[in-house]
Amino acid sequence: MFMPPTRLRFTASLALLVLSHAGNFAAAQDRPVVLRVSTVLDGRGKILRNTVIVVESGKIASVGGAAPQGAITYDLSTLTVLPGWIDAHVHPTWHFDATGKLAGENEPKEQTVLAGAANSWKMLTAGFTTVQSLGSPLDKDLRDAIDRLGLPGPHILTSLDPIFGRGEATGTPDELRAVVQQHAKNGADVIKIFASGSIREGGKPTLSQDQLNAICSEAKKVGLRTVVHAYGPSVRMASLAGCTEVEHGLYATDDDLRFLAEHGTYFDPQAGLVLQNYLDNKPHYLGIGNYTEAAFDLMQKVLPEFQELFRHAIRTLGLKVIFGTDAVAGAHGRNAEEFVFRVQTCGQDPMAALVSANSLAAEALGIQDRAGSIAPGLDADIIALDGDPLKDITAVRRVVFVMRGGKAFVNQPPVQNK
Numbered sequence: 001m002f003m004p005p006t007r008l009r010f011t012a013s014l015a016l017l018v019l020s021h022a023g024n025f026a027a028a029q030d031r032p033v034v035l036r037v038s039t040v041l042d043g044r045g046k047i048l049r050n051t052v053i054v055v056e057s058g059k060i061a062s063v064g065g066a067a068p069q070g071a072i073t074y075d076l077s078t079l080t081v082l083p084g085w086i087d088a089h090v091h092p093t094w095h096f097d098a099t100g101k102l103a104g105e106n107e108p109k110e111q112t113v114l115a116g117a118a119n120s121w122k123m124l125t126a127g128f129t130t131v132q133s134l135g136s137p138l139d140k141d142l143r144d145a146i147d148r149l150g151l152p153g154p155h156i157l158t159s160l161d162p163i164f165g166r167g168e169a170t171g172t173p174d175e176l177r178a179v180v181q182q183h184a185k186n187g188a189d190v191i192k193i194f195a196s197g198s199i200r201e202g203g204k205p206t207l208s209q210d211q212l213n214a215i216c217s218e219a220k221k222v223g224l225r226t227v228v229h230a231y232g233p234s235v236r237m238a239s240l241a242g243c244t245e246v247e248h249g250l251y252a253t254d255d256d257l258r259f260l261a262e263h264g265t266y267f268d269p270q271a272g273l274v275l276q277n278y279l280d281n282k283p284h285y286l287g288i289g290n291y292t293e294a295a296f297d298l299m300q301k302v303l304p305e306f307q308e309l310f311r312h313a314i315r316t317l318g319l320k321v322i323f324g325t326d327a328v329a330g331a332h333g334r335n336a337e338e339f340v341f342r343v344q345t346c347g348q349d350p351m352a353a354l355v356s357a358n359s360l361a362a363e364a365l366g367i368q369d370r371a372g373s374i375a376p377g378l379d380a381d382i383i384a385l386d387g388d389p390l391k392d393i394t395a396v397r398r399v400v401f402v403m404r405g406g407k408a409f410v411n412q413p414p415v416q417n418k
């Protein structure tokens with residue numbers, strides 16, 4: 001290891017201190033980790049019993065193999081173990097400011113980003129090891145700080161700023177192709193598109209079929225996925241345009257849902273958390289932007305309609321319904337409440353609900369080679385619940401162990417060093 005000459009003064013010894021800590025960290029990371037488990041939901045719908053998961057260099061080295069000598073061992077045998085969850089729709093920078101109100105655009109950027117860091121930590125400790133932010137340009141620094149600087153948080157995929165449909169004014173197909181290329185250059189992981197207007201006006205399309213075709217085909221060309229905020233007719237238009245994922249989907253007909261299933265379009269409807277969170281936090285939102293009394297009345301009214309749509313979605317044969325909460329201010333760290341709405345309120349099978357936030361979401365986000373399952377070669381993004389979510393879905397609220405990339409960030413059960 002690099003050793004600085006002893007004559008170097010204060011700044012150098014600080015550097016040495018940092019280096020030696022880095023060395024210890026690397027050594028701890030290099031030591032294999034063994035998770036002793038009795039119940040594993042593998043993220044693909046299978047249950048594994050009484051086995052060991054071996055983690056090496058941040059990845060799952062084996063499941064059911066021999067435990068290596070000198071490993072750090074975590075005994076998770078009283079818990080239910082599963083892959084870290086994936087939330088396909090979050091807004092980490094949304095938060096309430098010091099006055100208790102939804103923070104606005106005029107807030108200093110460093111405050112917004114710090115709030116994003118706090119929300120990221122909340123989501124990680126709640127069991128979410130990957131989230132897709134849809135989106136804000138500020139997510140880029142947050143994503144990079146987590147990836148490069150070791151800021152604790154989930155792996156973030158971000159759309160940066162979305163493309164807002166404004167009819168013809170949004171741009172010609174050629175202009176929209178250029179916008180997509182610019183997003184790719186700016187480092188976006190995905191393109192977010194608003195293709196429908198407000199629910200209050202019936203959620204009419206704000207982008208034509210030609211415009212959607214241009215955006216989604218150009219994105220495919222540059223290797224980016226597309227996620228479309230869509231209501232009513234825009235749901236089918238997005239699928240027809242070959243876009244990857246449709247969000248929300250209110251006023252989609254059963255026929256539209258079948259169309260999505262046939263075209264392999266991922267669907268992410270929300271069963272309760274986002275609207276209930278607005279209603280619960282009404283004083284923090286009311287009076288800001290379009291958060292009027294009328295808007296809250298509307299949210300109250302459409303909540304059961306969203307839940308009915310969700311029931312139709314899970315009954316649609318072959319439709320890939322993934323897990324995304326649309327977590328806004330007040331909802332970060334409570335993302336798993338969406339599971340409770342999906343299972344308890346809308347009748348989804350608990351295993352299907354969990355898989356929708358594991359392998360299915362990973363596939364939708366194009367990260368199935370890295371996340372979403374407990375299998376050799378994948379990142380060691382692993383969580384454990386105190387309880388059995390297949391019997392009682394509220395166990396998703398009791399996340400007592402969170403490992404991301406082989407590093408344990410939350411560990412409430414006893415640790416044994418062997």
Ligand SMILES: [Zn+2]
Pocket residue numbers: 089090091134326
């Ligand atoms: Zn959203």
